[in-house]
Amino acid sequence: MAYASALTEIQQRELVQIVGEDGVIFDPAAMRVYASDASNIKGKIFAVARPTSTAQVQEFMRWADAERVAVHPRGRGTSLSGGCVPTVPGIVLSMLGMDKILEISPTDFVAEVEPGVNTAAFQAAVEKMGLMFPPDPASGKATSLGGNVCTCAGGMRAVKYGVTRDYVLGCEVVLPGGKLMKFGGRTQKDVIGLDLTRFIVGSEGTLGIVTKLILKLIPKPESSASVLVGYASLDDALRSMAKVFAAGILPAAVEFMNETVLEILVKTGACPWPDAVKSLLLFQIDGSLETIGLENARLARQLDDALWKLEGVGKTEEDKLWAYRRRVTSSSYVLGPDRIGGDMAVPRGKLLAAVRRFEEIAANNGKRLIGFGHAGDGNIHANLHYDASDPDDAKRTVKAHHELDDAVIAFGGSLSGEHGAGCLKDPGLQLGRDEHELMRRIRKLFDPGAILNPQKGY
Numbered sequence: 001m002a003y004a005s006a007l008t009e010i011q012q013r014e015l016v017q018i019v020g021e022d023g024v025i026f027d028p029a030a031m032r033v034y035a036s037d038a039s040n041i042k043g044k045i046f047a048v049a050r051p052t053s054t055a056q057v058q059e060f061m062r063w064a065d066a067e068r069v070a071v072h073p074r075g076r077g078t079s080l081s082g083g084c085v086p087t088v089p090g091i092v093l094s095m096l097g098m099d100k101i102l103e104i105s106p107t108d109f110v111a112e113v114e115p116g117v118n119t120a121a122f123q124a125a126v127e128k129m130g131l132m133f134p135p136d137p138a139s140g141k142a143t144s145l146g147g148n149v150c151t152c153a154g155g156m157r158a159v160k161y162g163v164t165r166d167y168v169l170g171c172e173v174v175l176p177g178g179k180l181m182k183f184g185g186r187t188q189k190d191v192i193g194l195d196l197t198r199f200i201v202g203s204e205g206t207l208g209i210v211t212k213l214i215l216k217l218i219p220k221p222e223s224s225a226s227v228l229v230g231y232a233s234l235d236d237a238l239r240s241m242a243k244v245f246a247a248g249i250l251p252a253a254v255e256f257m258n259e260t261v262l263e264i265l266v267k268t269g270a271c272p273w274p275d276a277v278k279s280l281l282l283f284q285i286d287g288s289l290e291t292i293g294l295e296n297a298r299l300a301r302q303l304d305d306a307l308w309k310l311e312g313v314g315k316t317e318e319d320k321l322w323a324y325r326r327r328v329t330s331s332s333y334v335l336g337p338d339r340i341g342g343d344m345a346v347p348r349g350k351l352l353a354a355v356r357r358f359e360e361i362a363a364n365n366g367k368r369l370i371g372f373g374h375a376g377d378g379n380i381h382a383n384l385h386y387d388a389s390d391p392d393d394a395k396r397t398v399k400a401h402h403e404l405d406d407a408v409i410a411f412g413g414s415l416s417g418e419h420g421a422g423c424l425k426d427p428g429l430q431l432g433r434d435e436h437e438l439m440r441r442i443r444k445l446f447d448p449g450a451i452l453n454p455q456k457g458y
């Protein structure tokens with residue numbers, strides 16, 4: 001059945017009744033930012049609704065389902081896969097009006113939050129109480145916890161601590177039609193019934209609207225240390241990383257940067273490593289105040305084949321090292337004003353072969369591959385920069401991008417390790433036909449009228 005193609009005056013008044021005057025935007029200029037996300041793809045919307053309570057979300061979802069209005073749930077819009085883009089004209093449901101930390105319990109090691117809470121603010125709040133919420137997407141200063149959960153965000157510390165999915169104990173979700181569902185709870189263990197909480201994690205806004213989250217916390221490690229390590233090539237760097245794991249060391253984070261990344265970093269700012277260094281690893285370890293020095297020394301012993309290294313102990317010193325990693329995305333624009341990004345994951349043992357294959361594909365299309373990311377869990381950020389005003393460059397870049405996706409599948413990998421399919425990835429490349437069909441049938445059970453985030457996900 002077709003979707004509403006505009007809102008009538010009556011429907012506009014009904015929307016105002018549901019979320020209040022302050023909870024609606026109809027002004028085209030103010031709506032512009034909501035018609036896109038960090039992917040920069042644009043869509044068309046009739047309105048933005050910003051509920052402030054679960055009751056309002058329920059009423060809104062009852063109304064939208066009955067009126068056949070497409071709904072595009074949105075946190076802070078940092079999706080790089082077009083997860084929030086209104087691919088079908090409709091209403092953006094901004095969840096930023098529900099941004100309260102409801103409780104942090106140091107005895108249950110649990111927090112209850114609304115979905116619009118900012119990730120970094122939440123982490124700071126739990127850390128003040130000696131606790132830790134490990135998922136740490138690089139975009140955490142800008143993201144919402146609801147967005148993190150609906151994309152199953154990963155981050156630097158995934159190698160040791162896992163991803164967002166490992167920290168969601170339960171959630172409340174409003175389905176199309178307005179019914180409120182409560183999945184999971186406050187216990188660390190629960191094996192009664194199907195784990196529907198896990199269905200919601202990574203569901204990209206396709207099953208329901210998350211209105212509350214119950215998150216797992218762990219004790220915060222007392223101390224940490226980082227080391228930036230330089231090698232003559234990515235091959236040397238990844239051989240060295242393998243030695244670290246073989247020695248029984250589990251770092252909190254291990255990032256890699258390929259030769260092209262070092263070139264652009266050197267081009268765009270001061271860098272402390274010598275010219276012979278062509279590839280970098282960045283390790284972080286954490287632990288108690290008593291053991292961190294010992295762990296650091298253990299790690300250093302395994303890095304004896306490095307050309308160069310720089311250590312930092314404690315947040316201020318570590319931040320200086322991590323600043324080089326954080327600079328990669330902004331520095332990449334020296335290779336072109338436009339970007340097609342990838343965040344593929346491959347089995348860990350295939351990381352080097354995959355990056356080298358990606359570089360070859362890029363070179364065959366006259367491009368350079370900006371390859372970096374989470375080496376410890378085989379998650380590669382494979383970015384291609386180009387100039388959209390040059391049709392030949394754009395064509396070669398898109399072709400290379402498709403070839404990268406094919407190569408990931410050939411490596412037994414995943415098209416996306418953390419950003420999701422959104423409206424950019426073709427999950428049919430990766431999923432078996434029967435499995436894909438089963439997912440679509442589950443989606444239909446949650447959302448029979450298909451009003452939620454149409455044309456996104458799977």
Ligand SMILES: Cc1cc2nc3c(=O)[nH]c(=O)nc-3n(C[C@H](O)[C@H](O)[C@H](O)COP(=O)(O)OP(=O)(O)OC[C@H]3O[C@@H](n4cnc5c(N)ncnc54)[C@H](O)[C@@H]3O)c2cc1C
Pocket residue numbers: 037038072073074075076077078079080083084095115136137138139142143144145146147148149150151152153154155156204205206208209210211329418419453
């Ligand atoms: C510079 C940069 C760096 C990044 N680094 C990382 C990284 O290291 N790791 C990583 O995993 N990602 C990263 N990302 C991608 C992005 O930040 C994550 O996907 C993040 O989890 C999105 O959070 P958000 O609040 O912006 O969600 P949004 O982008 O607003 O939404 C994401 C998805 O969740 C759905 N959604 C949001 N809230 C709800 C809700 N309450 N109920 C139902 N559905 C909802 C939306 O429909 C959409 O499909 C990065 C992005 C940028 C721009």
